Structure formats: C-alpha cells, structure tokens
Amino acid sequence: MTFWPRSSVAKKFLNGLTGLGLVLFIIIHLAGNLLLLTGNPDDLNRYAHKLESLGPLLLFAQIGLALFFILHILSALTVYFDRLRARPARYAVSGDAGGASRKTISSETMLYTGLVLLVFVPWHVISLKFGPGMAQGYVTELDGVAVRDLYRLVVEYFQNPVHVILYVAVMLFLGFHLRHGFWSMIQSLGAYHPRLTPLWYTGGLLFAAAMAVGYLVIPIWIYMNGAKI
C-alpha cells in the first residue's frame, strides 16, 4: 500500500478527513479570534502567549495543520483532473435536475473558492503570525512578563481599508466553500443517515454563514472602532 491513495473512494476519504480537520481548526481559530472583541487587549495576548508557550506541542499541531491543508488541496486537485479527463466533450446546454440534487453554485465552485483560500492563507500567516513581533516593538506586559503585543498588530493591520475589504471578501469565499464542503465532507467519510444527512445539509448552510460572518465581523469591527482602542 503506497502513501498516496490511487482509488477514487480513498481520495475522497482523504479529502473529507482533511476537510474535517480544517473545519475543527477554523472553529477553534474563530473562538480565539473573538477575543479581539472583548475590549481588553490582554485577553488575546494572554491566549496567544499560552499557545506560544506550548512549544513543541504547538509545532506538532502546526505541521499537522499544514499537512492537512496540503493533502486537502492535492486530493481536491485529483478530483478536478479526473473530471477533466472523464468529460472531454461538454454539454451544449447545461441544466439542473432540481429535486434531490444538492448541486449549488457552492458545490460547482469548490475549486475556485478553494484556490482563493490557498492564496489567502500564506498571505494571512506571513503578515500576522510571522509579522512584526517583539523585536519590532510589539511588546506588552502580562503579569510582569514581556510578551508579544499581537493585539496591537492586528488592530493596526485592520486600520488599512484594503486589508479589511480583502479579508471580508475572502471570508465570503470561505462561506461558499463551507456551504457544500461541510455536509460533503461527512458524505465523503461514508456517513449517511436518512434523517441526519438532511440536517447536516441544512446545518452546513448555517455553519458556513456562522463562520463567514464570525470571521468577517472582526476586521470590520476593528476598523470601525480602531481609533477608540
């Protein structure tokens, strides 16, 4: 058995499993980010400092997350290339069957919304996580210890309206990606239930909206209230 699955079923399983990991990550990441809105800069900085102090454990999680991200993209690309091969001649008229179909604009644009996120994530990580740190003066004191003032960095970052607009736009793409991705990931793992699958499908819409709104509210809020902070 080789590392890279060759069968269509295994590739979709890998895509669903890595999708599940990424879904769990964005939930935790949003929960952490919401600390930006508490009004107390110490909340986010304390959380960030605690994460940083995990040391090797954090590194392990980060490598795992990066691996999931890469495997998710690679498995999705194989599905796309399979598609190009499988239907060389396209239909002159495209139609939607309706009824039981779950084909939506979201399901048909997974590759494109995914590629937007692929461009966004490195930019996001480089500009914030690997952005200016204590050496550049982003220092604050927590319980007598000097730590990185991530809060000030983020607030300053979102004083730039271009950053705010781009982040809001990308989060809308994230919402579209999750609208199909959430329930599709469960189906790809082989879990189907006559009563639960419709719940997951509807829940996927709510989850996608909650994630998109939850994330895009943060830059907007900071931009509007930045001067006061």
Add this chain to the structure above:
Amino acid sequence: MTLHLRIWRQAHAQASGRFVSYTVKDLSPDMSFLEMLDVLNEELTKKGEAPVEFDSDCREGICGTCGFVIDGVAHGPRRGRTVCQLYLRDFRDGQSVTLEPFRAKAFPVIQDLVVDRSAFERIIAAGGYISVDTGSAPDANSILIPKEVAEGAFDAAACIGCGACVAACPNASASLFVSAKIAHLALLPQGQPERHRRVLKMVAQMDRENFGNCSNHGECEAVCPKNISIKQIALMRREYLTEIWKNFRAL
C-alpha cells in the same frame, strides 16, 4: 402541438458531430417523447434522410436501454422516470428542445444519441455477481431475510443501469451505479461470499474505465429514473474503507 428540436447528429464514433434543427408538427400531447422521435424518423426516412438513432427497448421504464439528455438534464424534465416514460404534455406547444447524447469519456458516442455503455458491463463482470451452486434452483424461501433488509437491498437493486447518473454528474462519475450494485449484493445473505473482494474489484474497474470522481453534487440521484439515493454511495465508501482497513491490519 409542434416541437422545435435541436438534435446532436453524429454519423459514427470517429465523426465530428453537430446540432441539426427539426420541426415536428401535428403532435398529440399524449404521445411519449420517443413516439415523437418515431414520427420525426418516419418523416426523415420518407425524405430519404438518415433517421435519428436513439436507444430504446421496453418503453415501460424498466429496462434501462433508453436515455439521452434533454435541455441539459438526463431523461428530461420529469423526475423518477426514463425518457420513454416522458410525455409531450410536459412540454409547451412550440417549445424548443435540445437533445444530446450522454457525454462521458467512458460512454463514447456510437451514433447520434446512442452511446456505448459497455463500461458498465465490465464493472459488473469485475464483481457484480454472486456464487451459486449448480443444480436445481434453491427453494425461494429457504434463506430468511428480514423485511427491512430486503427493502433496503431492493432500493439499490432497482437500478436499471441506464447511465443517467454518469450523464448528469458534473464529474461524469459512475459512483451511483457502482454503489447501487455493491449495496444490493452487500445487504443480502447471497452476496456475502464475494462481498469483500467485490467492492475492491468493482471500484478498481470503475476507476480504470475513466469515470470521474464523486463530488457529492447529488445530481445523479435527482435524474435517476429509479430514485436511487446517494446513501448507496456512502455505503460503498464504508464497504471500501472497511476492506482497506482490514487489509492494512492483516499486513
């Protein structure tokens, strides 16, 4: 009533096809869609032109022979039926309709609206069968099967292998067909001896036949004349992953 048709005409597999427009008049709304094509073909034959080739056999919606794409939807605008069970009352007088063959690399066009679906045969040959003892037929009720199990197996066994799932899938995946065949045999006691080999072999053959992968659009379920649910695709995945896991542990 009158229908304006735009039909894909392709002389043979290697020929390049094109759309040709026809107008068929004096139709009854109670005619089936295929009867309307019969009328068109009689007119074409009288004029000395080649009739439009399309597949059909039982014309009762149970054999799986007919099928093409009407305005981008396999088997046409009505759900849960084959194109032979589609009637002209579902169309407006004077409506323009585009007819195309099922399009997939695995289903090459033979002529006009007829495609070669023998890829399905090869998938069945790879594992869609059961072992039986030779000799006289066993007594019909010698193996007891709970009602729910029989119903579940029949939901999948209703597949007539028409290929509309492949035609409708944005990825040209055969997952609904293959999973229906795997599910119907995996649920019944008669299907157990080959159950483990079957799923691996049929999925491998499906992949060899150049079908696409499944992205869970569910368009297949929507066009399926037998309303086969994508729950069968989830079942196929569970069967497959269980086998892979067993093989992995056996190493």
